[in-house]
Amino acid sequence: MLVIGAGLAGTEAAWQVAQAGVRVRLVEMRPVRRSPAHHSGEFAELVCSNSFGALSSDRAAGLLQEELRRLGSLVIGTADQHAVPAGGALAVDRGRYSAALTAALEAHPLVTVERREQSELPGPNQITVLATGPLTADALAEQLRSFTGRDDCHFFDAASPIVEGESIDLGVAFRASRYDKGDADYINCPMDREQYLAFRTALLEAEQADLKDFEAESAHFFEGCLPIEELARRGEDTMRYGPLKPIGLWDPRWGDVNDREVRRANRAYAVVQLRQEDRDGRLWNLVGFQTNLKWGEQKRVLRLIPGLENAAFVRFGVMHRNTFLESPQLLDATLQFRQRSSLLAAGQITGTEGYAAAVAGGWLAGTNAARLARGLDPITLPPTTMVGALTHFVAEAPCGDGRGKGRFQPMPPNFGLLPDLPERIRDKRRRYGAYRDRALTDLATTLEQQGCAARTSSPHGQV
Ligand SMILES: Cc1cc2nc3c(=O)[nH]c(=O)nc-3n(C[C@H](O)[C@H](O)[C@H](O)COP(=O)(O)OP(=O)(O)OC[C@H]3O[C@@H](n4cnc5c(N)ncnc54)[C@H](O)[C@@H]3O)c2cc1C
Structure with missing residues (x-):
């Protein structure tokens, strides 16, 4: 043995x-x-x-x-x-x-x-x-x-942070898949422009964790998977064209979402999506939110996302x-x-x-x-x-x-x-x-x- x-x-x-x-x-x-x-x-x-x-x-x-x-x-x-x-x-x-x-x-x-x-x-x-x-x-x-x-x-x-599903405020967040394709598999947290800009500023100002030398070397080979704070740094709208893209995400509570006018009038400025992590749907990860921020900072900044104000984190994002x-x-x-x-x-x-x-x-x-x-x-x-x-x-x-x-x-x-x-x-x-x-x-x-x-x-x- x-x-x-x-x-x-x-x-x-x-x-x-x-x-x-x-x-x-x-x-x-x-x-x-x-x-x-x-x-x-x-x-x-x-x-x-x-x-x-x-x-x-x-x-x-x-x-x-x-x-x-x-x-x-x-x-x-x-x-x-x-x-x-x-x-x-x-x-x-x-x-x-x-x-x-x-x-x-x-x-x-x-x-x-x-x-x-x-x-x-x-x-x-x-x-x-x-x-x-x-x-x-x-x-x-x-x-x-x-x-x-x-x-x-x-x-x-x-890895992106993972939160307990029951800590997400579904009075604010809503379940849907982009363009209503398939089942409503994602939980979506909508932001208006003001919330988005405040969130971006908080991301940019948050403190980063130090990468060890051998990790910085590995991270170099991982350009394809940028941390969310790096996306925020690249431009005001970069996140909205990436993981926070609002297009095709419609809250059924708006009314008839088949009506183009209803969709246009209610569309969010940006949307954070959460994807199911376990079979029973009790754990959800923030899609595209791999991050190098310190853990305390992640908790503070990510709770600015509408619907995640009381999020209970079971795992913080890491890049190592x-x-x-x-x-x-x-x-x-x-x-x-x-x-x-x-x-x-x-x-x-x-x-x-x-x-x-x-x-x-x-x-x-x-x-x-x-x-x-x-x-x-x-x-x-x-x-x-x-x-x-x-x-x-x-x-x-x-x-x-x-x-x-x-x-x-x-x-x-x-x-x-x-x-x-x-x-x-x-x-x-x-x-x-x-x-x-x-x-x-x-x-x-x-x-x-x-x-x-x-x-x-x-x-x-x-x-
Ligand atoms: C930088 C860093 C910091 C961490 N900090 C924490 C923390 O604070 N708290 C926490 O809970 N977890 C932390 N972790 C995660 C931590 O590594 C694990 O929790 C824990 O050590 C994993 O135990 P393990 O037995 O799987 O691996 P390890 O404890 O790493 O044991 C693996 C062993 O295999 C040996 N080994 C590797 N390859 C070979 C080989 N080819 N032949 C023979 N031997 C080999 C290694 O020398 C090592 O002794 C950290 C990890 C890293 C990399």
């Missing part, structure tokens, strides 16, 4: 394999070969922030952490042991945490650590977990590209180097490749985002790799759990033609991924609490059915 990459996902995967009694080789290129973002040779290094996100389990990140605790995650357990005060978040002393994980893996009798770059994808006879992350080394990335097909492997993430697969075309919810069931993928390379989400993928891929080695069927987790929702999302998200329109975008943990509750709960905190209760109950049932032992208490007493 082989695990490639000892990041967040690979460390968890290798541990789960070994704990299941299966011998595993863990291949990590650091420190022999450096990545452009990591600083050490330790496992599961946190490349930027030292936080795994909110601790409380009625928040999406906290629920994911809690599920992972109950699944016996080594990485989250070690994070708990090395936690530092962080005002309601799980943050760690990164040096101690990484050193402890490296020592645990190196000491495990069934784990052999190999410090080298893996340049080739192993053949089908070798059960392998691919966990090389957003900065997968070039030779392996090239191999992946020919294994999956050129269009099924992305190297740069220029990110190797990830067009997973819905390639993976099952077990994290096995459809074209080669002995090859599994985990972590950011599958299109999840964030530290804890990478650990979740590592847990599932490692568990399933071990099951395959022992002649058992691989498992999935229920989509009502956060781990299950993320893995089902990467396997099943709509991904359009895989290139431009409806392209698959990476996703962090969020409650919008979970199926609706049986009854509607208006109060957000109570609703999130109900999602949590259902997730933990369903997780316990699944573990019982699988005959796995689960830990039931949170070290932080947050449940």
